[in-house]
Amino acid sequence: MANILHCANISVKFGGVIANDNVSLRIEEGKVIGLIGPNGAGKTTLFNVLSKFQQYDTGHVYMHGKLIDSKGPSDMIGLGIARTFQNINLFSELTTLDNILLGAHRLTGNPIANMYSFKSARKRERKLVERAGEIASMLGISDELDVVVKHLPYGIQKRVEIARALAGDPKIILLDEPVAGCNDEETAELREVIRKVNRDLSITILMVEHDMSLVMSVCDYIFVLNFGSNLAEGTPAQIRTNPEVIKAYLGQEVEP
Amino acid sequence: MVNKTSMSRKSVEVTNHAAMTKLKRRFSSQNAGLILLMFFILLALPFIPGFKPWMANQLSLVLVYVIAAQGISILTGYTGLVSVGHGGFLAIGAYTSALLVKYTGVDIAIAIVASACMAGAFGFMLGLVFLRLSGPFLAIGTLGFAFFIGTLINNVPFFEGREGISLPVNKFMGVVLSDVSFYFLGLGFFALVTLFIFSFVRSSVGRSLMALRDAEKAAQSCGVNRFFYRMLAFTVSATITGAAGALSGFSVRYVSAEVYSDIWYSVDILVAVIVGGSAMMMGPIVGGTFVALLPFLLETLADLSFILKGLILIAVLIFAPAGICELIARPFQRWRQLQIESVGKETLVNAPSAVMHQH
Numbered sequence: 001m002a003n004i005l006h007c008a009n010i011s012v013k014f015g016g017v018i019a020n021d022n023v024s025l026r027i028e029e030g031k032v033i034g035l036i037g038p039n040g041a042g043k044t045t046l047f048n049v050l051s052k053f054q055q056y057d058t059g060h061v062y063m064h065g066k067l068i069d070s071k072g073p074s075d076m077i078g079l080g081i082a083r084t085f086q087n088i089n090l091f092s093e094l095t096t097l098d099n100i101l102l103g104a105h106r107l108t109g110n111p112i113a114n115m116y117s118f119k120s121a122r123k124r125e126r127k128l129v130e131r132a133g134e135i136a137s138m139l140g141i142s143d144e145l146d147v148v149v150k151h152l153p154y155g156i157q158k159r160v161e162i163a164r165a166l167a168g169d170p171k172i173i174l175l176d177e178p179v180a181g182c183n184d185e186e187t188a189e190l191r192e193v194i195r196k197v198n199r200d201l202s203i204t205i206l207m208v209e210h211d212m213s214l215v216m217s218v219c220d221y222i223f224v225l226n227f228g229s230n231l232a233e234g235t236p237a238q239i240r241t242n243p244e245v246i247k248a249y250l251g252q253e254v255e256p
Numbered sequence: 257m258v259n260k261t262s263m264s265r266k267s268v269e270v271t272n273h274a275a276m277t278k279l280k281r282r283f284s285s286q287n288a289g290l291i292l293l294m295f296f297i298l299l300a301l302p303f304i305p306g307f308k309p310w311m312a313n314q315l316s317l318v319l320v321y322v323i324a325a326q327g328i329s330i331l332t333g334y335t336g337l338v339s340v341g342h343g344g345f346l347a348i349g350a351y352t353s354a355l356l357v358k359y360t361g362v363d364i365a366i367a368i369v370a371s372a373c374m375a376g377a378f379g380f381m382l383g384l385v386f387l388r389l390s391g392p393f394l395a396i397g398t399l400g401f402a403f404f405i406g407t408l409i410n411n412v413p414f415f416e417g418r419e420g421i422s423l424p425v426n427k428f429m430g431v432v433l434s435d436v437s438f439y440f441l442g443l444g445f446f447a448l449v450t451l452f453i454f455s456f457v458r459s460s461v462g463r464s465l466m467a468l469r470d471a472e473k474a475a476q477s478c479g480v481n482r483f484f485y486r487m488l489a490f491t492v493s494a495t496i497t498g499a500a501g502a503l504s505g506f507s508v509r510y511v512s513a514e515v516y517s518d519i520w521y522s523v524d525i526l527v528a529v530i531v532g533g534s535a536m537m538m539g540p541i542v543g544g545t546f547v548a549l550l551p552f553l554l555e556t557l558a559d560l561s562f563i564l565k566g567l568i569l570i571a572v573l574i575f576a577p578a579g580i581c582e583l584i585a586r587p588f589q590r591w592r593q594l595q596i597e598s599v600g601k602e603t604l605v606n607a608p609s610a611v612m613h614q615h
Contacts, residue, residue, distance in 0.1 A: 051477060077479040091470040093535070094463070102467045105460070106479040111488075114459040125460070146280075146596075168478065 003065070004029040004172050004204050005050065005081065010059035012045050019045040020056070021228040027172065032198050032205045034219035034236075036212075038248055041225040043208045044086065047176055050206070051076055051083045077106050080171035084161045086180060086208075092150040096141060096160050099149055100132040103167030128167075135163050139193060155186035162193060172204040173197065179211050187214060194218055216240065224248070276600045283592050291450070291537070298443055302436050312439040314552060316507040319442040320500050322544030323449050325528040327496030330453065332526070333534025334462055335489040336469030337390070341398030343522030344405040345375045345494045349501025351409060354421045354511040364426050364433075368445075368502040375498020376491050383490035387483070399522070406517030420512025423505070442503055449496055454537065456492070465489055466535075497525070520562075527565055531572050533579020542581050 005027045012020040020042045027033050037043050048054035050061060052073045061068050063079050071079065082103070091099050101108075107128060108114060113121040136142040139159045144152060149160055158178065165173050178194065179187045191214055197203050209215050215222065216236040224232040224239060226248040232239060239245055302312060328342045352374040353367035362370075386397045409415040426433040428441055456462055464485050467475035476482055505511040515521070524547050532543020550565060551558040576583040 053473060053476075073473070073476040074479050074481050076477060083477050085474060089471045089474040091467045091474065093470055094466055098463055098466075101460075102463055102475065102478045102480070105464060105467075108460040111459070111461045111464075115455045115461055117455070117459070146276075164474075164478065 002029055003027060003062075005061075005063050005206070007046075007050060007061045008059055010046065010049055010061070011057045012042075012049065012054060013057055018228050020049065023059075023225065023228070023230055025050075025223055025230075027204060027206050028221070029171075029204055030198075030202055031220040032194065032207065032218050034215040034222040035206060035208045035225065036210070036215055036222060036239075037225035037231065040227075042228040043225055044176065045228075046225065047083075047174060047206075047208055051081065051174055077168040077170065080169075081174065082165035082168050082170035082172070083174040084165050084176055084178065086176040088154070088157045088161055090149045090157055090160055090164070093148060095146050095148055096136065096152070096163075097129065097132055097145040099160055100135060100163050100167045101128055103164035104128050104132065104169075106168055132163075132167060135166050138196070139163050139166075155182055155189065158182065158186070158190060159193065162190075162197070166197065166201070166203075170203060172206065175205060175207040175209075177209055178207060179209065179214055187211060191218060272600045276596050279596050279599050283596075294541075295443075295447060298446075299440075302439065309435040312435040313507065314549075316435070316439050316442045316503070318545050318548040319439070319446050320504040320507060321525065321528060321548035322541050323442075323446055323503065324497045324500035324525045325532065325540035325544040325547075326449050326453055327493045327498075327500060328525050329529045329534050329540045330456070330465075330496070331489055331493040332529055333536070333539065334457060334469065335465045335486060337387075337486065337489070338392075338395045338526070339398040339493070339522075340395045340526060341400070341402035341522050342493070342497050342525055343516070343519065344398075344402040345379060345497040346501035346504065346521055346525070347405050347409060347516035348375045348378055349498030350505035350511045350516055351415060351501075352498070353502040354423060354505050355415075357423055358421055361424075363430065364428050364502075364506055368499055368506075371502035372495045372499040375501065376495035379491045379494020379498075380487065382494070383487045387486050387490060399519070402519055402522045406513070406519065409513045410517045415513065417513045420510055420514070423509040423511070426506050426509065438507060442507070445499065445503060449499070450537070450541075452496075457537075461485070461488070524565075527569050529579075531569060531580060533581035536579070536581055536585070538581045538585075539579050543579070 003026045006025060008024045010020050010023045011018070023042065023046055025035070025046065035043050035046065045054055049056050052061075052068075052071055052075070063081065068075075068079060076083070091102060094102075107124070109121060109124055114125070133142060133145070136145055139162060141156060141159050141163060144156060144160070149157060152160065162173075162175075162178070175194070179190050182190060194205060194207070195218065198205050207215070207219065216239075219236055222234065222236060222239045223230065224242075224245050231248055232242050232245050234242065298315075301307065301315065324342065324346055327345075328339060331337050331339055331342075349371040352371040353364065356362050356367045356370055357364065382398075382401060386394055386401075389397050410417055415421075426438055428437075431437075433441060457465075464475065464480045467478065467480055468482060468485055472482065501516075525544070528543035528547040529540050530543070531546060532541065533539030546568075547565065551561040554561050554564070572580060
């Protein structure tokens with residue numbers, strides 16, 4: 001299948017530090033792609049490049065083969081690219097429903113029409129609320145719809161974030177450490193959520209994650225970064241046995 | 257019978273959303289009813305025996321503060337941008353209408369609209385500059401703007417400095433207004449602004465502003481255009497405050513630099529929204545009333561109001577950071593939430609069939 005999102009030769013420098021050095025990444029449509037690497041490997045930087053929060057010095061980003069270098073972060077969802085954040089980044093004073101509705105912001109239409117609740121706007125809003133309800137029940141948070149999200153437990157907040165990403169009808173979701181800080185039970189639940197999103201809604205997923213058992217069990221293909229550069233790529237089985245990757249994570253054995 | 261019990265027990269997991277929605281709808285119409293009641297009381301005040309025209313004047317001043325606070329609440333409460341310079345927009349509104357009436361003799365209806373537009377235009381242009389700043393830098397920038405306007409009206413002869421501009425009797429749509437009828441005009445304006453803010457905040461626009469306030473990056477990745485929405489908030493906020501400025505000039509029919517170059521005007525309306533509660537409908541209403549009436553209630557000790565305002569501001573920031581209104585509303589909201597939850601469950605046990613319909 002064709003690449004849905006890919007980037008080529010991305011370089012990002014922060015002063016003297018080279019966060020990304022000539023990094024390339026291809027995300028095939030319909031797959032779950034993992035992006036791993038030791039701390040400081042440049043995963044988050046690359047992630048921010050792909051979602052346009054980070055400017056890059058060289059290289060290009062393409063969506064469906066089209067150059068999207070000139071787009072800003074708020075254009076991404078319109079292109080079908082949604083993302084979540086490493087530390088939960090919800091609209092903390094708003095309810096779960098409002099959070100999900102904001103995910104569908106690009107479908108809300110003319111703001112002036114919305115303010116005066118024109119008939120078409122009201123109809124559209126009702127439809128969006130209905131869809132938000134469907135997404136919520138799929139993720140098992142429909143009882144939480146009216147709760148202000150800052151009062152929700154951590155695992156539920158993670159789901160709200162995924163629900164919000166889903167509401168914009170994306171073709172691909174970028175998940176930044178979806179299970180960071182979750183206990184085993186929450187991790188298992190989120191694994192199912194990720195599978196469901198990928199299979200049932202056929203949404204492509206790119207995931208940065210440190211939880212190797214999750215990455216190995218969910219991803220179809222994995223990219224490994226180390227010190228800002230591409231180190232390896234391959235199926236989970238290939239990555240698991242790749243000596244370069246093992247060296248990067250565990251260090252080199254010292255000769256006796 | 258046994259079968260039935262097990263059925264209801266099985267469905268306890270599910271909540272009755274229909275009953276909850278119904279209750280929620282009733283609560284929100286109760287809220288609307290309360291606001292309507294408040295309007296009727298304000299409308300009836302002048303008909304109470306013993307009401308003097310000067311009281312109407314005082315009430316008009318309260319309305320000015322309330323509307324100005326409503327304007328700033330859009331920016332500070334819903335969008336999370338603190339402005340310490342809204343007195344500048346108030347001054348722009350007051351001077352635009354005063355000069356218009358003085359030199360062209362237009363009807364105050366036109367003057368008020370023109371003032372709002374002028375303040376809005378200033379807000380738009382300043383937004384282009386100031387919205388590059390955030391947090392304390394934005395606050396200082398807007399403060400600088402208020403100082404700039406203050407210096408301008410103090411020193412440019414066209415604005416007649418501390419001599420001030422005296423205005424003729426107010427004519428609204430050709431009708432000469434007494435103090436009491438001016439109060440009614442202010443009340444009508446207050447109603448308009450309240451309705452506007454209500455629809456503004458409850459629509460997708462308000463939602464987007466609050467999203468930018470709570471998590472800017474997340475809002476952007478949801479497709480909320482930061483520049484557009486923040487500019488909108490800044491402009492609308494300036495427009496409303498400008499209209500309040502026009503009303504404040506007409507309420508005393510005198511505009512002078514002594515009043516409008518005072519930086520305390522800016523601080524007062526900011527204090528009003530923070531004390532009242534910046535992100536709720538009632539907040540600016542309560543806060544504006546408090547700030548406007550405090551010096552009046554203290555009578556000869558009016559200067560003490562500065563100290564009192566400061567103390568109350570500190571107390572509010574410590575004990576009720578979301579404002580007095582939120583503090584008052586909290587137990588009611590909690591009670592309502594409990595009721596909603598219990599309704600959801602109660603119906604469930606008694607009428608399992610209703611639950612089945614849901615799914």
